Amino acid sequence: MTPRSRLAARDLTVGYDxxxxxxxxxxxxxxxxxxxxxxxxxxxxxxxxxxxxRLLAPSAGRVVLDGRSIASYRAKxxxxxxxxxxxxxxxxxxxxVADLVGRGRHPHQGFMRQWSRADEDAVAAAMAATGIVxxxxxxxxxxxxxxxxxxxxxxxLAQQTSLVLLDEPTTFLDIxxxxxxxxxxxxxxxxxxxxxxVLHDLNQAARYGTHLIAMKDGAVVAQGAPAExxxxxxxxxxxxxxxxxxxxxxxxxPSVTPIGRPRRDGxx
Amino acid sequence: MRDTxxxxxxxxxxxVLRGRTLSVRFRLRTLIACAVFxxxxxxxxxVALGLGDLPLSVDEVVSAFFGGESGIARTVVVEWRLPRVLxxxxxxxxxxxxxxxxxxxxxxxxxxxxxxxxxAGSYAGGLVVIxxxxxxxxxxxxxxxxxxxxxxxxxxxxxxxxxxxxxxxRLIVVGIGISAMLEALSSYLVLRAKLEVAMMASVWGAGSLxxxxxxxxxxxxxxxxxxxxxxxxxxxSLRQLELGDDAAKALGSRVERSRLGLIVCAVALTAVVTxxxxxxxxxxxxxxxxxxxxxxxxxxxxxxxxxxxxLILLASDVVAQHVLPTVLPVGVVTVVVGGxxxxxxxxxxxxxxx
Numbered sequence: 001m002t003p004r005s006r007l008a009a010r011d012l013t014v015g016y017d018x019x020x021x022x023x024x025x026x027x028x029x030x031x032x033x034x035x036x037x038x039x040x041x042x043x044x045x046x047x048x049x050x051x052x053x054r055l056l057a058p059s060a061g062r063v064v065l066d067g068r069s070i071a072s073y074r075a076k077x078x079x080x081x082x083x084x085x086x087x088x089x090x091x092x093x094x095x096x097v098a099d100l101v102g103r104g105r106h107p108h109q110g111f112m113r114q115w116s117r118a119d120e121d122a123v124a125a126a127m128a129a130t131g132i133v134x135x136x137x138x139x140x141x142x143x144x145x146x147x148x149x150x151x152x153x154x155x156x157l158a159q160q161t162s163l164v165l166l167d168e169p170t171t172f173l174d175i176x177x178x179x180x181x182x183x184x185x186x187x188x189x190x191x192x193x194x195x196x197x198v199l200h201d202l203n204q205a206a207r208y209g210t211h212l213i214a215m216k217d218g219a220v221v222a223q224g225a226p227a228e229x230x231x232x233x234x235x236x237x238x239x240x241x242x243x244x245x246x247x248x249x250x251x252x253x254p255s256v257t258p259i260g261r262p263r264r265d266g267x268x
Numbered sequence: 269m270r271d272t273x274x275x276x277x278x279x280x281x282x283x284v285l286r287g288r289t290l291s292v293r294f295r296l297r298t299l300i301a302c303a304v305f306x307x308x309x310x311x312x313x314x315v316a317l318g319l320g321d322l323p324l325s326v327d328e329v330v331s332a333f334f335g336g337e338s339g340i341a342r343t344v345v346v347e348w349r350l351p352r353v354l355x356x357x358x359x360x361x362x363x364x365x366x367x368x369x370x371x372x373x374x375x376x377x378x379x380x381x382x383x384x385x386x387x388a389g390s391y392a393g394g395l396v397v398i399x400x401x402x403x404x405x406x407x408x409x410x411x412x413x414x415x416x417x418x419x420x421x422x423x424x425x426x427x428x429x430x431x432x433x434x435x436x437x438r439l440i441v442v443g444i445g446i447s448a449m450l451e452a453l454s455s456y457l458v459l460r461a462k463l464e465v466a467m468m469a470s471v472w473g474a475g476s477l478x479x480x481x482x483x484x485x486x487x488x489x490x491x492x493x494x495x496x497x498x499x500x501x502x503x504x505s506l507r508q509l510e511l512g513d514d515a516a517k518a519l520g521s522r523v524e525r526s527r528l529g530l531i532v533c534a535v536a537l538t539a540v541v542t543x544x545x546x547x548x549x550x551x552x553x554x555x556x557x558x559x560x561x562x563x564x565x566x567x568x569x570x571x572x573x574x575x576x577x578x579l580i581l582l583a584s585d586v587v588a589q590h591v592l593p594t595v596l597p598v599g600v601v602t603v604v605v606g607g608x609x610x611x612x613x614x615x616x617x618x619x620x621x622x
Contacts, residue, residue: 075521077520080520084514090512091511092510094564099566104519106519111500112290115284115293
């Protein structure tokens with residue numbers, strides 16, 4: 001039985017210039033899930049996410065959102081349904097936190113409707129959800145990396161979309177900020193937002209994700225609930241890494257420990 | 269608009285106005301700065317209208333407008349001096365906005381029309397028309413040549429600097445190269461021309477509001493007004509583009525279309541001004557940056573840049589006409605003022621990079 005899904009890729013062929021990354025790729029994002037895409041570097045996971053968010057046009061196949069090809073949406077209509085936290089964003093010099101979060105309201109605004117009550121409420125809610133209310137008057141360029149990433153997340157939340165895509169949201173953050181952010185995403189997911197994230201950390205993927213998509217060489221190798229698909233065999237097949245999979249001592253979700261090669265002196 | 273809510277929200281720094289269909293938000297600091305720029309502009313314009321062979325006080329200038337003065341004062345103010353003052357204001361605003369768009373799109377304070385080849389292209393285009401076809405400076409044909417020259421130069425710089433997207437610093441380096449080549453071409457054209465044509469071309473080439481009367485001002489002002497109107501719709505995209513292409517797209521901007529539209533607007537503004545008054549250097553470079561420092565907006569804002577551009581050009585024209593012992597083309601004054609600023613900016617940028 002496959003769960004209903006609003007967002008799906010059908011027979012997608014995507015790549016950059018003439019280099020094809022994925023051929024005839026099909027995935028479905030289960031509604032209400034926190035889907036995590038994992039795989040080695042250059043396996044096509046970010047490319048898939050870019051195609052799902054329409055940043056990248058497929059050379060064949062299509063991405064379907066709510067029964068319609070994503071290519072047929074008007075830009076602002078799409079941005080009211082589907083949000084994206086890109087891998088790299090630029091904050092204008094000297095912008096304040098509240099102002100940057102407010103930029104997330106762009107798809108809801110127009111020439112006449114530049115700053116409605118709804119805009120204000122959405123920005124306040126997004127800042128409250130990400131715990132940055134007290135930073136609201138600060139300049140973004142003087143914040144720490146972890147705080148800054150929260151501001152970007154708040155900007156995407158202010159967009160108020162029911163689907164949010166996250167491209168490596170925790171890269172460059174220390175472990176405490178990574179966990180902090182993953183728990184924030186879990187909260188959002190529990191409140192009903194469908195999330196799709198590209199992550200590097202397998203243990204975090206298995207711990208926080210509700211649905212995992214493992215990719216290698218542009219193709220999906222396995223997908224399903226983390227407890228069902230994360231095995232030593234799969235990790236070796238996808239990453240070429242010998243490992244043991246043990247239950248996470250805190251949550252019981254699969255946790256990957258690499259075996260590695262023996263040390264020169266024979267001890268481990 | 270009955271339920272207009274007027275209030276100070278998020279502290280005293282933002283003003284929100286809301287009606288049933290309309291809602292707008294202003295930063296208080298930007299609003300005050302713009303009001304000050306605007307007041308200074310009106311004051312300076314009134315003074316400028318009174319300066320000249322027939323000196324008039326501000327009172328006399330105001331009453332000349334409302335018919336209280338004798339015929340001669342009215343003729344001097346409305347027929348002779350007003351087009352020039354209006355030209356300084358409108359052209360200055362156009363240059364300020366043009367520079368603001370380029371600087372915002374490239375995220376680089378050096379990327380103004382003067383540096384990236386647009387001004388040089390417009391000048392060369394205008395010269396070709398004056399010297400080869402023989403049209404008079406300030407005519408519609410020269411305007412067409414200047415606009416075409418500006419578009420070709422910008423397209424050339426854009427294509428040569430393009431490598432998987434446009435990066436600000438490449439654009440500037442390529443632009444400086446193309447500018448130098450176009451200036452060489454312009455010098456060659458002037459040297460080859462007949463003496464009287466070369467004289468006319470040189471006066472135009474220094475950037476002067478001298479030849480601007482109602483006949484030159486009106487068509488240029490109409491084009492500038494249309495572009496400003498278009499920017500009313502594109503201005504929001506400019507703000508979103510500051511976040512980077514991916515974020516802007518994800519937030520519902522049509523990035524490529526908006527950027528192309530914005531570049532066409534910026535090219536049109538500088539080219540129209542160049543066509544009517546010759547290349548006036550450095551207003552486009554300096555106005556957005558000074559506005560940025562005074563208003564402390566996040567990113568470059570169009571309206572303060574426009575007001576400051578107008579203020580700079582009007583002040584430069586007053587200095588060029590009345591303060592110096594000899595009357596100079598306004599372009600010479602802006603070059604002297606702007607040149608100093610450019611050196612400061614270059615030093616500042618190099619320090620920031622190293």
